[in-house]
Amino acid sequence: MTHATLFIQCIVDGMYPEVGEAMVSLFQRLGITMDYPENQTCCGQPSFNAGYRKEAAKAAKHYIETFEDSETIVCPSGSCVSMVRHHYPELFENEPAWKARAIAVGKRTFELTEYLVDVLHIENTGAYYDGTITYHDSCHLKRYLGVAAQPRTLISQVRGATFVEMKGCDTCCGFGGAFSTKYPDISTAMVREKVKNILDSGADAVVGCDMGCLMNIKGYLTRNTLNVRVMHIAQLLAGKKAGAV
Amino acid sequence: MSHDAATKKYAQNAASAIKDEILQKALNKIQSGLGKATALSYQNLDEGPDLRLAAHDIREKTINNLDVVLTRLAAKIRENGGRVYFARTGEQAVEYCLKIARQHHVKQVVKGKSMVTEEIRLNPAFEARGIEVNETDLGEYIIQLAGEKPSHIIAPAAHKTRQQVGRLFERKLGVPYTEDPPELTRIARKALREKFLTADMGISGCNLACAQTGHITVVSNEGNIRMATTLPKVHVAIMGMERVVPNLEDHDILFRLLSRGAAAQKLGGCVSYIGGPAGPEFPDGPEEFHLVILDNGRSRILADPKFREILCCIRCSACLNVCPVYGKIGGHAYDATYCGPIGAVLTPLMEGMNQAKDLCLGESLCGACQQACSVNIDLPRMLLELRYRLAYGDDQWETQPVSVAEKTIHQAWAFLAGHPALYRAFLRTFALGQKIFPTSRGMITKMPGPGAGWTRSRDIQPLSQTPFRKRFKKLNAKKAHG
Ligand code: SF4
Numbered sequence: 001m002t003h004a005t006l007f008i009q010c011i012v013d014g015m016y017p018e019v020g021e022a023m024v025s026l027f028q029r030l031g032i033t034m035d036y037p038e039n040q041t042c043c044g045q046p047s048f049n050a051g052y053r054k055e056a057a058k059a060a061k062h063y064i065e066t067f068e069d070s071e072t073i074v075c076p077s078g079s080c081v082s083m084v085r086h087h088y089p090e091l092f093e094n095e096p097a098w099k100a101r102a103i104a105v106g107k108r109t110f111e112l113t114e115y116l117v118d119v120l121h122i123e124n125t126g127a128y129y130d131g132t133i134t135y136h137d138s139c140h141l142k143r144y145l146g147v148a149a150q151p152r153t154l155i156s157q158v159r160g161a162t163f164v165e166m167k168g169c170d171t172c173c174g175f176g177g178a179f180s181t182k183y184p185d186i187s188t189a190m191v192r193e194k195v196k197n198i199l200d201s202g203a204d205a206v207v208g209c210d211m212g213c214l215m216n217i218k219g220y221l222t223r224n225t226l227n228v229r230v231m232h233i234a235q236l237l238a239g240k241k242a243g244a245v
Numbered sequence: 246m247s248h249d250a251a252t253k254k255y256a257q258n259a260a261s262a263i264k265d266e267i268l269q270k271a272l273n274k275i276q277s278g279l280g281k282a283t284a285l286s287y288q289n290l291d292e293g294p295d296l297r298l299a300a301h302d303i304r305e306k307t308i309n310n311l312d313v314v315l316t317r318l319a320a321k322i323r324e325n326g327g328r329v330y331f332a333r334t335g336e337q338a339v340e341y342c343l344k345i346a347r348q349h350h351v352k353q354v355v356k357g358k359s360m361v362t363e364e365i366r367l368n369p370a371f372e373a374r375g376i377e378v379n380e381t382d383l384g385e386y387i388i389q390l391a392g393e394k395p396s397h398i399i400a401p402a403a404h405k406t407r408q409q410v411g412r413l414f415e416r417k418l419g420v421p422y423t424e425d426p427p428e429l430t431r432i433a434r435k436a437l438r439e440k441f442l443t444a445d446m447g448i449s450g451c452n453l454a455c456a457q458t459g460h461i462t463v464v465s466n467e468g469n470i471r472m473a474t475t476l477p478k479v480h481v482a483i484m485g486m487e488r489v490v491p492n493l494e495d496h497d498i499l500f501r502l503l504s505r506g507a508a509a510q511k512l513g514g515c516v517s518y519i520g521g522p523a524g525p526e527f528p529d530g531p532e533e534f535h536l537v538i539l540d541n542g543r544s545r546i547l548a549d550p551k552f553r554e555i556l557c558c559i560r561c562s563a564c565l566n567v568c569p570v571y572g573k574i575g576g577h578a579y580d581a582t583y584c585g586p587i588g589a590v591l592t593p594l595m596e597g598m599n600q601a602k603d604l605c606l607g608e609s610l611c612g613a614c615q616q617a618c619s620v621n622i623d624l625p626r627m628l629l630e631l632r633y634r635l636a637y638g639d640d641q642w643e644t645q646p647v648s649v650a651e652k653t654i655h656q657a658w659a660f661l662a663g664h665p666a667l668y669r670a671f672l673r674t675f676a677l678g679q680k681i682f683p684t685s686r687g688m689i690t691k692m693p694g695p696g697a698g699w700t701r702s703r704d705i706q707p708l709s710q711t712p713f714r715k716r717f718k719k720l721n722a723k724k725a726h727g
Contacts, residue, residue, distance in 0.1 A: 006717070013713040014672050015706045018714035024720045036717040039665040047655045049610060051632030051647075055659035062663045143612035172569045183607045184372040184698035189573040190609070191703070219703030222688050243320030 002120065002207040003030045005070035007063075007109065009080045010042045012232075019211060021239035023076055023112065029126060029238070030116075039066050045083040048091070049177050057091045064101050066087070072119070076234050078141025081111040086144060111141060113209055113233060114152050117150035124157040125237045131229075132162045133236070136194070136217065137170035138210035151233055158236060161192055166201035168193070173214035175216040191220045198228055205229035207236050223240050247598050248647075255603040257579035265575075272572050280566035282509035283617060289500070300502050300724060301621040304557035310349040311547065314491050315538060321459025325521035326677050327534040331486075335365035335541045340658055342367060342448065342481055345535060346376055350478050351446040355437075357463060357470035358382035359450025360398055360560060361483050361539060364595075367448070378448075379440040381469040384468045390417045398562035398583065399507050404575055407652075408583030410635050412709075423715045439470070446706050447477040453499060454536070454557070457492040458704065460520040462500060464513030471517045475596055480531040482519070486538050487556040495621065499559060499620070506561030506619030542595045549641070553632045557620050564614035570607065578605055586614035590627045596643040605631040634689035669714070676690045 004027065010018045027034055044059025063084065067073050075081050088102035116122045133155060142148045148170070155163050174180060174190025181187075194217060198206045206228055208214045218230040264270055267524035289292040295359045307314055319329040324697035346354070354376060357363065368378045368389075380389040384402035387410055388395055395401030402410070411424040420432050449470055461482050463470045474480045490496045504510045523530035546552050565571045565585030581601065583593040589608050593601040605628050613623045636655075638646040646652065661668040682689045688704035690699075699705055 007273070008713050015710045017711065017713035021720060022714060024717070028723075034721060036714070037720070038714065041665055042658070043278075043661040044659070047659060049629065049632070050655065051629070051634070052652065052655040052659075053636070055635050055655040059662035060537055060657040065270050125626065129274030137612070139609070139611035149676060163516050168614075172613065173551060174569070176611070178695075179607065179609045181695050181698035183256065183259065183520045183603075184701050185256065185263055186570055186573055186607060187609070188702040189263045190569050193573075213255060215706060217701065219699070219705055222686065222704045223702065223712035225689070243725070 002030075004032050004034050004072050004074045004115070005067065006034055006036045007040060007043075007073050007080070007138050007153055008036070008069065008075045009075060009211075010202060011027040011078055015215070015231070017209050017237060018056040018078055019232040019234050022232065023074075023234040024126060024211060026127075026234055027095055030120075030122060031175060032120075035068070035070075040131050041059065041066075041152075043080045043083050045087075046177055048087055053091055060084075060088045060102065061098065064098070064105050067109070068101060068105045071108065072115070074112055074115045075109065076112045076232060077212070078145050079110045079210055079212060081109055081114075081138040084109045086151075110207065111145060111147060112144065113150040113154055114147050116237075117153055125152050127158045127237045128241045129158050129161040129205075129236055129239045131160075132164060132203045132219040133158075133205050133207050134164050134166045134198060134201040135165075135169060136198070136206055136213060137174065138213045139170075139172050139174050141209050142170050144180050147209075151207075154233065154237060155207065158239070161236075164201050164203055166197045166203070168197050168216070172198075173213045173216050175212050177212070180216060187216075188220075190224040191216050195220050195224075195226065195228075199226065203228070205231055205236075207231050207233050209233050248366065250604065251600060252603050254580065255578065255607060258580060259574040259607070262578045264573045266405055267409075268575050269573075271404050272575055273316070273405070275397070275400065276566055276572045279509060280563075280617065283505060283563050283566060284507040286505040286511075287435070287619075289507070296498065297502065297621045300498055300619065301557060303490070303498060304559070304620050305522050307491055307495070308487060308553060308556045310491075311487065311489070317488060317491075318454055318456040318459065318536070319536075321456060322501070322534075322536050325459045326524055327521040327536055330535065330537050332537050332539045332541070335539070337647060338483060338537050338539050338541070339363050339367055339370045341535075342483075343370065343374065343538055345447055345479060345481060346371070347534075349445060349480070349533075351376055353444045354378045354446045354448055355381050355440055355444040355473040355477060356385070356447070357386045357449035357465060357473045357484065358401070358706050359448070360395070360582060361450050361485050362372060362448065363395065364485075364704065365539065365541065367483075368697035370725070378439070379436050379444070381440070381467075382465060383467055383469075386433055386437065386580065389412065390414075395582070396579065397565060398560055398585070398587070400562075437640050441472045444473075444477045445474040445479070447475075447480045449474050449480065449482050451482045451488055451536070452503060453496060454484055454489045455491075455493060455496045456489055458518075458520065460466070460518045463495070463517050464504070464515065464520065466505075466508070466514035468515040471515050474517060474519055475530055478532045479535070480519070480522075480533070481535040481537060483537040483539060486540050487542050488559070502619040503559050503561050506559075507619075523657040537627075546594050550596055552590075552627060554622055555587075555594065555627060557622050558591070560585055560587070560618060561619045562618050563617045567613040568608075569611060569613065570609060586624045586628075588626055590631065593631050594642075598631060598639070599643055599647070602631075602635055602647060605635075671719050672708065672712065676710055676712075679707050682707075 043054035050058035085106035092099035
């Protein structure tokens with residue numbers, strides 16, 4: 001039996017629980033059993049990116065302790081997985097025991113589409129979506145985890161859906177964590193261009209694998225009352241005939 | 246300038262650049278043209294794109310043995326009849342150049358495009374002593390006439406339209422207005438030809454120096470550097486001390502990558518290998534050749550193992566051509582010699598982390614720069630490293646902690662992250678408290694404090710009253726029963 005331990009990062013847990021729900025129903029359809037360690041909190045990425053490594057290390061230790069007994073950990077965010085896999089070991093340069101534990105747990109932590117395609121070799125999730133979709137490549141997912149083909153493979157198998165690439169699909173949307181609030185003009189100029197490319201693609205929905213970026217894109221869309229649907233890939237893949245999610 | 250004032254200035258520079266439609270068009274053109282073409286040109290390398298990784302190793306090895314390689318280079322240059330001067334500071338380098346100018350009673354200098362001379366502010370020093378300095382690269386020439394600074398490492402006048410150049414030439418050179426690029430080039434060429442013929446000193450940068458042969462390589466697409474380095478009787482080349490390769494084999498690899506990174510070319514248009522002054526065997530060239538090897542803070546970078554990698558840079562500028570932040574704010578907003586991702590790492594190291602903190606904080610960490618870099622430098626890693634030093638302060642770099650308030654917030658968050666019950670209680674409280682914020686169609690439209698920057702242009706999703714952690718058990722049970 002296939003079993004996954006869910007790591008539902010803070011913004012999905014708190015702001016977009018429906019993305020977590022979609023992941024659960026998708027896994028149920030695929031026959032993957034799940035557990036969800038109640039003690040999970042934040043992976044520490046916000047602190048790490050801002051330079052506060054001692055604080056990030058505390059969050060990292062908590063993550064390691066929470067998840068190190070799990071065989072396979074799956075998270076619907078490339079940047080959190082990149083944090084665990086690539087940056088946790090850096091945090092423990094002077095603590096070899098912790099470093100070893102970090103590396104071990106990092107090897108077992110997967111991003112959702114990476115898990116489905118690379119680990120389980122699933123391409124067709126049996127999803128249905130009636131409409132035209134474009135895909136936004138999240139930076140950390142694509143560049144640090146090398147995941148770009150996997151989501152496209154999964155999307156291409158969604159029945160009823162037409163897929164179109166947008167221009168600059170892998171150009172940063174301008175989220176960048178605290179960057180978006182500290183340098184709002186630059187961040188806004190970036191998301192404006194991203195949204196323009198989404199609109200120009202003619203898609204009625206933009207799909208991504210990271211709610212950080214999607215929160216940014218959606219926030220700009222709703223502020224400007226632009227009518228494009230924003231979906232996490234879990235929501236798309238959980239969709240059934242009656243309509244998505 | 247206080248650090249807050251610097252932040253304000255950076256933000257203002259950025260904001261006005263974003264509003265400048267001409268600049269936006271120019272930036273878009275560079276990035277969609279050159280940025281894409283460079284990526285493709287790596288794919289077309291005979292050895293494949295992984296040559297970038299091999300080049301990184303070469304650079305790393307050289308930087309790790311820089312003292313030995315530079316000693317060899319200096320010896321070889323001297324052997325070839327050139328003179329070598331090691332300058333510890335920018336001032337020393339400028340002084341040395343001025344001394345040579347005095348010895349030769351120089352009145353006019355022609356220059357090849359060189360960022361390192363921008364770094365040491367060579368032109369103003371010469372001009373202050375009544376020596377005329379003429380930039381001969383077309384882009385640099387335009388910038389010089391306009392009294393501006395380069396906005397791109399390779400394409401200094403990238404921010405100017407041909408109409409602007411036409412008006413500039415009309416005003417400064419007294420020629421009739423034209424916006425026809427070949428005609429504009431012809432005008433510049435005519436003006437510069439005269440300068441080349443009368444100049445008594447040529448100053449250039451150095452793209453790469455080769456220790457094995459004792460030559461320096463300079464590239465241009467206009468042939469101007471070749472003229473600036475051979476026509477006047479004295480040629481002074483200035484190089485950052487990291488711009489050296491040990492042998493011709495490495496030179497070949499790096500030079501090909503430099504051409505692709507800079508302009509998606511297989512090879513620059515006019516490439517000169519300069520091996521010293523003219524002699525009985527090689528009658529071409531200047532009577533005197535000087536190479537100034539500049540430190541100006543590089544040793545300090547070399548001494549820090551976490552930042553040493555930045556010395557691998559060969560200033561190809563490929564990172565500028567893909568950076569989404571550079572693509573919006575342009576080069577001038579950085580208010581530094583080196584802009585874009587390379588500038589975001591290098592400037593804080595050269596000018597002070599606190600002073601230039603916005604350059605490393607004002608990046609989204611998207612990683613496009615590393616992918617574009619001709620020698621695969623891990624720029625994002627060093628941006629993070631700079632932020633780390635800024636967070637806690639660093640005596641070695643005379644860096645002060647950037648914000649006590651911010652640190653306190655992260656300490657509190659880390660505490661919560663380690664205490665799940667409190668973490669949950671905090672989120673619960675926040676979910677209830679957020680009701681005071683105005684909403685529209687279910688989205689928060691205005692937040693105070695740090696959130697204000699976000700809500701100025703975007704809505705934000707409120708926290709759910711039933712987070713996922715509260716939903717999971719029920720969801721998971723559903724399936725189990727049926
Ligand atoms: S960091 Fe890399 S891409 Fe940027 S200028 Fe240097 S060598 Fe070129």
